[in-house]
Amino acid sequence: MTRPVRPTMRDVAARAGVSQALVSLVFRNAPGASPATRERVFRTAEEIGYRPNLAAQVLRRHRSRHIGVLFTMRQPFDVDLVEAIYPGAQQRGYHVVLGALGPGRDERHAVEELLAYRCEAMILLGPATTAAELAVAAERVPIVAIGWRSSGEGVDVVRAADERGARLAVEHLAGLGHRDILHVDGGDRTGSQHRRRGYERAMRRNGLGDFVRVLGGDHTEESGAAAVRRLMGEKVLPTAIFTSNDRCAHGVLDTLIRTGSAVPGDVAVVGFDDSGVAQLSFIDLTTVRQDVAGMAEAALDAIVERLEQGRTGTRRIVLDPSLVIRSTTAAPKPSR
Amino acid sequence: MTRPVRPTMRDVAARAGVSQALVSLVFRNAPGASPATRERVFRTAEEIGYRPNLAAQVLRRHRSRHIGVLFTMRQPFDVDLVEAIYPGAQQRGYHVVLGALGPGRDERHAVEELLAYRCEAMILLGPATTAAELAVAAERVPIVAIGWRSSGEGVDVVRAADERGARLAVEHLAGLGHRDILHVDGGDRTGSQHRRRGYERAMRRNGLGDFVRVLGGDHTEESGAAAVRRLMGEKVLPTAIFTSNDRCAHGVLDTLIRTGSAVPGDVAVVGFDDSGVAQLSFIDLTTVRQDVAGMAEAALDAIVERLEQGRTGTRRIVLDPSLVIRSTTAAPKPSR
DNA sequence: GTGAAAGCGCTAACAA
DNA sequence: TTGTTAGCGCTTTCAC
Numbered sequence: 001m002t003r004p005v006r007p008t009m010r011d012v013a014a015r016a017g018v019s020q021a022l023v024s025l026v027f028r029n030a031p032g033a034s035p036a037t038r039e040r041v042f043r044t045a046e047e048i049g050y051r052p053n054l055a056a057q058v059l060r061r062h063r064s065r066h067i068g069v070l071f072t073m074r075q076p077f078d079v080d081l082v083e084a085i086y087p088g089a090q091q092r093g094y095h096v097v098l099g100a101l102g103p104g105r106d107e108r109h110a111v112e113e114l115l116a117y118r119c120e121a122m123i124l125l126g127p128a129t130t131a132a133e134l135a136v137a138a139e140r141v142p143i144v145a146i147g148w149r150s151s152g153e154g155v156d157v158v159r160a161a162d163e164r165g166a167r168l169a170v171e172h173l174a175g176l177g178h179r180d181i182l183h184v185d186g187g188d189r190t191g192s193q194h195r196r197r198g199y200e201r202a203m204r205r206n207g208l209g210d211f212v213r214v215l216g217g218d219h220t221e222e223s224g225a226a227a228v229r230r231l232m233g234e235k236v237l238p239t240a241i242f243t244s245n246d247r248c249a250h251g252v253l254d255t256l257i258r259t260g261s262a263v264p265g266d267v268a269v270v271g272f273d274d275s276g277v278a279q280l281s282f283i284d285l286t287t288v289r290q291d292v293a294g295m296a297e298a299a300l301d302a303i304v305e306r307l308e309q310g311r312t313g314t315r316r317i318v319l320d321p322s323l324v325i326r327s328t329t330a331a332p333k334p335s336r
Numbered sequence: 337m338t339r340p341v342r343p344t345m346r347d348v349a350a351r352a353g354v355s356q357a358l359v360s361l362v363f364r365n366a367p368g369a370s371p372a373t374r375e376r377v378f379r380t381a382e383e384i385g386y387r388p389n390l391a392a393q394v395l396r397r398h399r400s401r402h403i404g405v406l407f408t409m410r411q412p413f414d415v416d417l418v419e420a421i422y423p424g425a426q427q428r429g430y431h432v433v434l435g436a437l438g439p440g441r442d443e444r445h446a447v448e449e450l451l452a453y454r455c456e457a458m459i460l461l462g463p464a465t466t467a468a469e470l471a472v473a474a475e476r477v478p479i480v481a482i483g484w485r486s487s488g489e490g491v492d493v494v495r496a497a498d499e500r501g502a503r504l505a506v507e508h509l510a511g512l513g514h515r516d517i518l519h520v521d522g523g524d525r526t527g528s529q530h531r532r533r534g535y536e537r538a539m540r541r542n543g544l545g546d547f548v549r550v551l552g553g554d555h556t557e558e559s560g561a562a563a564v565r566r567l568m569g570e571k572v573l574p575t576a577i578f579t580s581n582d583r584c585a586h587g588v589l590d591t592l593i594r595t596g597s598a599v600p601g602d603v604a605v606v607g608f609d610d611s612g613v614a615q616l617s618f619i620d621l622t623t624v625r626q627d628v629a630g631m632a633e634a635a636l637d638a639i640v641e642r643l644e645q646g647r648t649g650t651r652r653i654v655l656d657p658s659l660v661i662r663s664t665t666a667a668p669k670p671s672r
Numbered sequence: 673g674t675g676a677a678a679g680c681g682c683t684a685a686c687a688a
Numbered sequence: 689t690t691g692t693t694a695g696c697g698c699t700t701t702c703a704c
């Protein structure tokens with residue numbers, strides 16, 4: 001069991017015939033080394049396969065330049081966000097450390113782990129943690145919650161204007177002539193409460209207060225499927241269904257089609273997020289698009305402001321969603 | 337911009353009135369401290385909010401106890417594996433460091449990053465990297481590739497018996513009376529070639545050599561949808577379609593249903609993986625199940641063997657897949 | 673049962 | 689332009 005001892009800066013220095021400090025200089029791209037030396041150091045390092053020891057760097061620099069990102073692998077929207085965060089972080093000179101949430105890995109645990117890695121800041125996607133718990137973590141490092149509303153101090157929030165998004169959906173449907181528009185909500189999931197409220201208000205504002213109807217759900221396909229199955233017991237289906245996210249819409253859509261309802265002929269469907277599933281050619285879901293790239297940028301900017309510009313006040317950034325009209329919506333059948 | 341200076345072991349030691357070395361002892365659960373001292377150290381640490389500095393630990397111990405896991409967030413099967421790896425790694429006393437692959441984040445880059453974090457070993461899920469490239473990385477740390485075939489030395493491989501899996505699918509369909517069984521393959525994706533070969537062989541072995549037909553695809557929903565659309569131009573559809581993975585099967589399934597074909601009435605569909613999508617109630621896909629838990633365990637064991645038991649020879653572990661019969665398969669219509 | 677001391681690989685201030 | 693030096697926070701002998 002030979003431990004593969006990796007070359008250190010000292011080894012590079014010895015081989016290149018310079019001091020170890022100079023090697024450090026060169027690797028940090030700091031000024032103060034002649035081009036010739038620079039070249040030689042790099043070549044020597046290459047030759048012996050040297051790679052900087054991040055642990056030593058972090059220890060010495062008192063900075064890790066790591067940003068922790070907590071997310072749920074199963075949520076396509078979270079994945080979209082993570083993919084947008086990666087390049088943005090790199091641009092700003094930070095590394096991303098992923099913390100996956102899931103069965104058996106709760107938020108507390110994951111936050112602790114990211115803290116142990118010496119993350120300088122954390123981005124939380126759709127966190128379920130209470131404000132109080134977050135505040136504790138926020139004392140240690142800047143925290144940005146995406147898609148989450150906090151009244152807690154110290155936690156920056158980036159989110160979509162969920163209510164406006166829901167209004168876009170309702171007005172689109174109402175504009176097509178729909179009146180019996182049902183909402184499958186997202187329970188206590190990210191943004192759900194405000195999407196539901198936005199739905200209710202928009203319905204009333206459009207004179208459809210009598211048609212307001214909400215079925216309980218969450219942000220999974222199964223909850224959408226279950227909602228439609230519950231509906232099947234009734235004589236008439238609503239002419240349109242607006243769901244709290246795309247995964248739920250997927251369940252609604254597929255279950256409708258499999259039970260013989262045409263979409264959008266019999267029932268129109270609108271989702272929320274515009275995650276990958278909505279964009280599949282055979283799903284082609286009309287949905288409320290959240291500005292993923294904008295959210296990622298805003299979150300990173302919020303972190304940089306705190307880390308490098310000394311901001312201390314809490315920020316709340318709200319981004320406007322937009323409606324993406326695809327093929328799951330059309331005017332209701334004239335017969336109704 | 338006050339840098340929040342975190343308490344160190346020295347601080348704990350000073351406050352508890354012991355030496356710093358003793359605090360270290362206590363935190364490592366090493367023998368040699370009285371219960372009273374132990375208690376006091378822990379209490380003091382708690383009081384001042386001390387948390388061990390992982391960077392310092394890694395630097396000093398020459399061990400990070402980190403295992404890097406490279407995966408594709410968009411592949412449900414990869415996500416299943418990651419979720420199985422987490423608890424297994426923890427049991428064995430290791431931390432998991434995630435490296436996400438995706439657009440703009442290639443394997444080389446991700447491997448380099450995990451290496452920089454001082455990962456002691458790496459698990460690669462369905463890697464696209466060539467053997468040669470992997471061998472370079474394998475010189476530094478033990479590498480286990482899941483679902484990948486390597487002839488390269490030094491890289492352990494854990495995979496499903498893809499050919500057998502394909503045979504299970506074909507024999508199930510043939511047993512139901514299907515003859516015209518088409519395969520949508522996975523191009524160069526993980527396991528595809530062997531699934532295709534398994535399909536071809538099983539067809540011939542069952543006297544269906546004349547019906548062998550492969551449509552090119554990959555492991556995405558769109559490739560399944562595209563395959564069905566290509567098929568629509570023809571007078572008759574096959575009575576059964578076997579795809580190289582579940583996502584592709586999803587595209588096949590949904591496109592069939594949307595274009596008016598009944599499943600399994602008109603066309604039977606079989607996927608591969610048994611990932612989350614296959615288990616959705618409204619998809620309920622008959623599929624070839626890969627033993628995710630078994631693969632995760634095998635990969636972790638392979639790593640521990642190398643790291644702690646000094647194994648050096650290359651291992652190849654092949655796990656048997658099994659057939660999960662759900663509702664997308666049935667006997668073909670008698671008319672045909 | 674406890675403490676002193678050396679040093680992991682690197683950075684950064686200072687000296688030459 | 690280059691070298692010297694003092695640690696970062698921790699682990700780990702080796703004394704006491």
